Amino acid sequence: MASKKILVVDDEPGFSQLIAEYFKAMGYDVHCANNVEDAVNLFRKYSHRVVILDFDMPILTGDSFLPILQGMDPAVRAIVVSGCLEEEVEEKFRGLGYFHFFEKGALSLESLRQKVEEAFTH
Numbered sequence: 001m002a003s004k005k006i007l008v009v010d011d012e013p014g015f016s017q018l019i020a021e022y023f024k025a026m027g028y029d030v031h032c033a034n035n036v037e038d039a040v041n042l043f044r045k046y047s048h049r050v051v052i053l054d055f056d057m058p059i060l061t062g063d064s065f066l067p068i069l070q071g072m073d074p075a076v077r078a079i080v081v082s083g084c085l086e087e088e089v090e091e092k093f094r095g096l097g098y099f100h101f102f103e104k105g106a107l108s109l110e111s112l113r114q115k116v117e118e119a120f121t122h
Contacts, residue, residue, distance in 0.1 A: 004027075004049065005030075005031070006048060006050045006051070006052060006116065007042055007043055007050070008051075009034075009036075009065070010032075010052075010053075010057070011035065012054070016034060019112070022113075035057070036065055039069075043072060044072065047073065049076065049077065049119070050076075050077050050099075052078075053065065053079065054081060056084055062092075063092040066078050070096075077119035079098070079101075079116065080100070081104055081112075082103065082104060083105065084103075085103070099118075099122065
């Protein structure tokens, strides 16, 4: 399963680490970035297939960052995780081809794992 690479992009290091530890324990290859610059460098270096992407980040929001990732690899699957309401995220990401959305407050790690698995097989 080491070939299943996930990039977690979130400006909250505690959240990123929680997600990373959960997926690493299941054998995934996980990297974390707390800002867009680190995310681009890691994405270029490791060619992640799935990105768990925060919507509300400083400097560049997720809806502005996703097209950059897609420009580097159109096959990337983005799972958006945010404290924002689903309607707001859907409006901002409309037409960008994100794979799935989760609200942070209602996030279940098991549900996230299921969507990550779907993203790898999609």
